[in-house]
Amino acid sequence: MNTVARDDYLERLIESWKKEISPARSIPYLDQLRANALGRVELLRLPTIRDEEWRFTDISSLRNTPFPRASAVASTDLDDQRVDAFLDETACKLVFIDGQYMPGLSNLATDDDSITVCSLSELTTGARAHIAEQYLGQLASFQENVFVALNTALMHEGVCIVVSADAAVKVPLHILYISSSKDVAAYPRCLLIAEMGARVTLVEEYVALHEGVSLTNAVMEVYVMDSASVNHVRVQHESQQAFHIANSFAQVAKAAHYDSLNLALGARISRFDERITLAGENAECEVDGLALIADRQLADTHTFIDHALPYGKSRQLHKCIVDGNAHGVFSGKIMVRPHAQLTDARQLNRSLLLSDKARMDTKPQLEIFADDVKCAHGATVGQLDKESLFYLQSRGLAEVAARNLLTYAFGGEIIDRVVVPSLKRRLEEYILARTRIG
Amino acid sequence: MIDANSKTLLEVHDLHATVGGIEILKGVNLTVRTGEIHAIMGLNGSGKSTFSKVLAGHPSYEITRGTVLFDGQDISALAPEERAQAGVFLAFQYPVEIPGVANNQFLRLAYNTVQGKRGKEELDPLEFDDFVREKMKLLKMSPDFLDRSVNEGFSGGEKKRNEILQMALLEPRLALLDETDSGLDIDALRIVANGVNQLANKDNALILVTHYQRLLDYIVPDYVHVMEAGRIIRTSGKELAQELETHGYDWIHASDRVAGAQS
């Protein structure tokens, strides 16, 4: 690899990567995948606001933060108690620190043998031997996406979760991504496979132990096989100074159901790209999102729901609560391919601006190539309703209390859809605390 | 009930108010004493709701002239919540729906806020639940309405009952009921009127805003005022309502002309 990257930020990253020793245990497929991705990185560049998909999100400040990828973290650096503080006891937990999967801190508190969890390089033997080859990187194409390419090239270990056919996993799986210190970059990678008829709930949570600048570049691939059901909750709660860039891919097979709920609470700049393909007949997805941002935060959500086959159904509700000088971005594309007759798609984006300086850019896009479909979409951007405020005040509530209650109620519609009760409670408290401004 | 010794609760003098720069109230005068029930009648668009909202402190309405004294204090500069805490209550003609806020959460928050400001005891969720259920019986309301979002999907009549429930909880000294009778069938009207009658006592006062006489068969006013074009143009006893019902609002002008011709 003697080519020189066209982008000096990427070039420095590649140089620092080349100085490192590659992971000790790996499998040829993984090494090859990394090498291919690295080769691709060299040909790509960071997006700018001149790129259509990044029009509203200026990430040029990323160039000022050429963090090293986190070096291997010893699991003793963080004691169990500190990690446990983020988790509910009952959950099966998988812990990543700065992008690195930590089997020692993880605990599958279940004797359920229908769940297999292992690092990707452990996928060498037995029936699982070909999982990496068959699934890893198949959805997360890095050809045109520099962040997916970087994640693929720079990932430490990825973790792979397989839920066996027809298994109904009762406890939610909880993946905790911890950013342990500032000035560090993390490239977490996860692959989830719900085999035919399996049912599972997965909570992904991103937290930080510091207040500083850090970078997360995460990639997630989810396969929902025939008639399986996956409920995927994602809570991004990074440091208020952090960059958080994530790409999530899901492929939903015949009669399968995928529920995705994404909460963007932290980070200075966050960008979440979600691509869901309804790849079988009667596949369904429910895609919800809430961005709650203030100060100078920017939260950008790009979703792409691809109806590829007939009888698919998608429901999407994305909300943004934007305060201070914050900036929300939502771009929601729904594609209905020529084949996807009798698709039923609905999308709604509602945004609440709490200050004069708050800004929201929203861009719904329907691309329909089938003729017998039901598709609806809408977007509203507004302030708190004056008549509702007056109503509450006329009942004795101070203006601030009235505003907070209405703001909370606006976000509550999404929080209500969180299926894990303990997480829902925690989020309710958080949102109450966050909306208790002034 | 008219009692010469009761004290003046509300004194409105030459009240002018605008909304969006347009003058709607053009010199309203009204005095209400404790223990009294007043009815303000008038055609649609005469300014009744505007008057109610101005008294409750709606921020879109600006007082341009005149005074509003509540219990001797000028309240025109007070925020809506301060007026509510002081004991002014408006039952809305069109109660607002608030999705995502559970009715019981809202009612308890309002109750405890007002109790706290009045230096009275607040209730925890369990105590409040018992308390509010008792009040709901007065209005024959199903407890199901506690778990639903505030007014969301309520029928017109259910919204009005929810308003009177709030009145029962907040125990105002002056309650303005804006078209509380509209949207109620006759049974619901009886129930609501009965509830209101039980809440009325010698220390508080009621202003009923309506353009039908119907409500006044159940809640009998001491005074009936007729509002027209932002002014109270006639004040009389309860018989005025009956005459308006029989002869229509034009009759006032006709009778004025007759009176004018005779003098």
Ligand SMILES: Nc1ncnc2c1ncn2[C@@H]1O[C@H](COP(=O)(O)OP(=O)(O)O)[C@@H](O)[C@H]1O
């Ligand atoms: N927010 C407003 N903006 C403009 N005009 C208003 C507004 N509110 C009320 N008005 C006008 O004021 C007049 C009185 O209205 P309102 O007080 O609602 O009458 P009523 O309750 O007696 O039917 C009407 O002509 C109405 O159109």
Ligand SMILES: [Mg+2]
């Ligand atoms: Mg009216």
